[in-house]
Amino acid sequence: MTGRTRPEPNPTRPELVEGPGPIRTALGRLWPESGKVRAGLIIAIFFVLFAGFGPLLAQYPPDATSRDLLQPPSPQHWLGTTQIGEDVFAQFVYGARVSLAVGVFAAVISKIIAILIGVIGGYVRGVTDDLLYILTAVFLVIPGMPLLIVLTGYLPNRGIQAVAVVIAITSWAGSARVLRAQTMSLRNRDFVEAARATGESRWRIIFTEVIPNELPLIASGFLFMVIGGVMAEAGLSFLGLGSLTTVSWGSMLYFAQSSQAFLYGAWWWFVPPGLAIALLGAGLALINFGIDEYANPRLRTGKRRAKATVGRRAAALDLTAASAPAGAAPMPVAEGEPVVETAREADRREFAEAAPVIRDRPGRDGAPVIEVRDLSVDYPTDHGVVHAVQGVSLTLHRSEILGLAGESGSGKTTLTNTVTRLLRAPAQVTGGSVTYHRRRGSADGTVVDVLGLSQPELRSLRWSEIAIVFQSAMNALNPVTTIRAQFDDVLRVHRPRMTRAERTELAQQMLIKVGIEPDRVYNYPHELSGGMKQRVAIALALVLDPDVIIMDEPTTALDLLVQREVLDQIMALRDEFGFAIIFTTHDLALLLEISDSIAIMRAGRLVEYGPSVEVYAEPGHPYTRSLLTSLADLGAKL
Numbered sequence: 001m002t003g004r005t006r007p008e009p010n011p012t013r014p015e016l017v018e019g020p021g022p023i024r025t026a027l028g029r030l031w032p033e034s035g036k037v038r039a040g041l042i043i044a045i046f047f048v049l050f051a052g053f054g055p056l057l058a059q060y061p062p063d064a065t066s067r068d069l070l071q072p073p074s075p076q077h078w079l080g081t082t083q084i085g086e087d088v089f090a091q092f093v094y095g096a097r098v099s100l101a102v103g104v105f106a107a108v109i110s111k112i113i114a115i116l117i118g119v120i121g122g123y124v125r126g127v128t129d130d131l132l133y134i135l136t137a138v139f140l141v142i143p144g145m146p147l148l149i150v151l152t153g154y155l156p157n158r159g160i161q162a163v164a165v166v167i168a169i170t171s172w173a174g175s176a177r178v179l180r181a182q183t184m185s186l187r188n189r190d191f192v193e194a195a196r197a198t199g200e201s202r203w204r205i206i207f208t209e210v211i212p213n214e215l216p217l218i219a220s221g222f223l224f225m226v227i228g229g230v231m232a233e234a235g236l237s238f239l240g241l242g243s244l245t246t247v248s249w250g251s252m253l254y255f256a257q258s259s260q261a262f263l264y265g266a267w268w269w270f271v272p273p274g275l276a277i278a279l280l281g282a283g284l285a286l287i288n289f290g291i292d293e294y295a296n297p298r299l300r301t302g303k304r305r306a307k308a309t310v311g312r313r314a315a316a317l318d319l320t321a322a323s324a325p326a327g328a329a330p331m332p333v334a335e336g337e338p339v340v341e342t343a344r345e346a347d348r349r350e351f352a353e354a355a356p357v358i359r360d361r362p363g364r365d366g367a368p369v370i371e372v373r374d375l376s377v378d379y380p381t382d383h384g385v386v387h388a389v390q391g392v393s394l395t396l397h398r399s400e401i402l403g404l405a406g407e408s409g410s411g412k413t414t415l416t417n418t419v420t421r422l423l424r425a426p427a428q429v430t431g432g433s434v435t436y437h438r439r440r441g442s443a444d445g446t447v448v449d450v451l452g453l454s455q456p457e458l459r460s461l462r463w464s465e466i467a468i469v470f471q472s473a474m475n476a477l478n479p480v481t482t483i484r485a486q487f488d489d490v491l492r493v494h495r496p497r498m499t500r501a502e503r504t505e506l507a508q509q510m511l512i513k514v515g516i517e518p519d520r521v522y523n524y525p526h527e528l529s530g531g532m533k534q535r536v537a538i539a540l541a542l543v544l545d546p547d548v549i550i551m552d553e554p555t556t557a558l559d560l561l562v563q564r565e566v567l568d569q570i571m572a573l574r575d576e577f578g579f580a581i582i583f584t585t586h587d588l589a590l591l592l593e594i595s596d597s598i599a600i601m602r603a604g605r606l607v608e609y610g611p612s613v614e615v616y617a618e619p620g621h622p623y624t625r626s627l628l629t630s631l632a633d634l635g636a637k638l
């Protein structure tokens with residue numbers, strides 16, 4: 001049978017609402033989001049055009065004199081005249097060209113020197129680095145302006161190229177130091193190691209791996225250097241050390257000052273170049289914000305959060321309701337043409353169409369400790385709004401282990417990060433509530449609206465009442481401090497009265513609880529095995545005796561035997577301390593074994609929720625059934 005199949009939607013991806021079309025998106029990418037950056041770009045483009053084409057507007061050559069001496073602005077002389085009758089506008093536009101050229105030329109040379117010295121030293125290390133670093137340090141300790149003045153004083157000719165070179169020579173050192181530090185950090189990164197392992201030459205690694213990663217830093221330093229060059233030229237000219245035979249903004253200021261334009265009140269002579277330098281500096285500084293945005297996509301999308309207006313969201317939600325449940329718009333199919341649906345697509349349609357199966361019964365006796373009600377979280381992105389969590393409601397009871405399962409991208413982390421208020425931009429909670437019930441008798445009241453907490457309230461709640469074991473304990477522990485110091489960090493904030501000896505003793509007790517010898521408290525994380533690090537992370541989460549621990553795939557990175565040991569430990573500790581756990585994983589088999597309740601997410605929604613035994617015995621949702629069937633199939637194969 002022939003026919004066109006529909007495109008496969010991503011099964012786990014939450015609904016994605018279409019954003020602007022490709023052309024608008026491309027233009028949007030070119031044109032920065034931030035108003036500050038736009039303003040900076042407009043200013044910089046204006047000056048570049050002004051320097052390039054401005055002289056076409058000038059009615060007189062910059063050095064032509066006339067009988068109109070020191071005249072204010074008029075139709076003949078738009079910016080007035082100098083003391084010897086030169087046209088200030090003509091000087092201003094020709095001067096723009098020279099000042100910008102000096103700034104850019106000096107910045108290019110300065111950056112080349114900084115890159116060569118900083119990057120080579122930082123990458124090659126050894127004696128080369130020592131020598132280059134001494135050279136950098138010498139230039140750093142000599143004050144820039146006096147050095148500039150001395151070097152310019154010895155110049156045989158003070159043409160603008162020579163001035164630009166001297167400015168560059170006196171200004172590269174700070175940037176070289178920053179690039180050296182950045183290179184030293186990059187050279188140990190995995191992708192550089194990988195390039196070394198594949199046999200790439202040192203120079204190739206420097207130019208294709210290291211320098212491209214430093215481009216935002218180089219670009220931002222370059223812009224500052226351009227304005228630094230313009231100002232240095234102005235400063236030298238103002239002191240009479242620049243190229244006074246060439247008209248620049250600096251030489252205009254010099255002649256205005258030496259002709260006492262300030263005394264005569266001839267503002268039109270010195271205000272335009274002074275203002276232009278200040279404006280250009282502000283413009284380039286504003287563009288640097290854009291470079292930060294480019295270098296850090298999180299900043300880009302973070303700002304979009306503020307712009308995601310209620311109207312746009314409402315439109316997005318309407319679209320969602322109208323779109324296919326799986327979130328993917330079907331490809332148009334010609335009338336009469338048969339549509340062939342693959343088995344997976346049919347499954348997905350079935351999963352999406354089936355009603356959620358919610359058995360709101362506790363999996364373990366106990367009062368509620370966390371109640372999530374109708375929670376929705378969105379991520380506005382370049383391509384539209386991702387509805388990562390949609391109308392999720394569940395309850396965690398005291399001492400209960402609630403297993404949160406679902407395929408990658410189904411919204412588990414977004415949900416738990418909302419409960420702990422660890423969501424990062426551009427995430428937006430668009431509806432619902434998270435309520436935490438304090439232990440009875442607590443002086444702070446018993447019910448806490450987690451989403452409404454202020455930052456200080458949140459700081460005191462986190463860890464002492466709701467603690468977290470992160471997905472990768474290996475990365476969650478600070479590699480440069482001992483285990484004791486990491487316990488100290490938590491205890492100093494939450495138990496400020498404890499003495500150092502008490503903190504160490506408590507840390508040791510906690511290590512014993514998770515099956516690690518107390519002496520290990522003096523070890524650094526790299527001295528522990530993966531399983532031990534995970535146990536330390538659990539001990540750290542337990543140290544303040546919290547009510548709830550959020551565990552985001554705490555055992556995924558461990559081998560099966562260690563995983564089993566850690567899980568047994570977690571269960572034993574839960575029985576001893578009575579905390580409740582939200583345990584996130586892809587591994588349904590594991591959850592069935594350890595959880596009291598199970599919540600299964602798919603495409604941002606809760607599709608099945610209830611006591612584990614019931615979910616296992618009578619899975620109500622086709623998605624759960626398919627997960628359990630795959631488990632059974634796997635078991636049969638084994």
Ligand SMILES: Nc1ncnc2c1ncn2[C@@H]1O[C@H](COP(=O)(O)OP(=O)(O)OP(=O)(O)O)[C@@H](O)[C@H]1O
Pocket residue numbers: 013014379380381386388406407408409410411412413414415425426427586
């Ligand atoms: N910062 C972000 N910006 C845009 N979309 C995001 C962001 N973070 C997550 N998402 C999207 O939200 C959805 C849910 O992601 P989430 O990380 O919560 O899923 P998950 O079930 O925890 O996945 P995993 O099991 O792989 O960790 C995904 O489609 C993801 O692409």
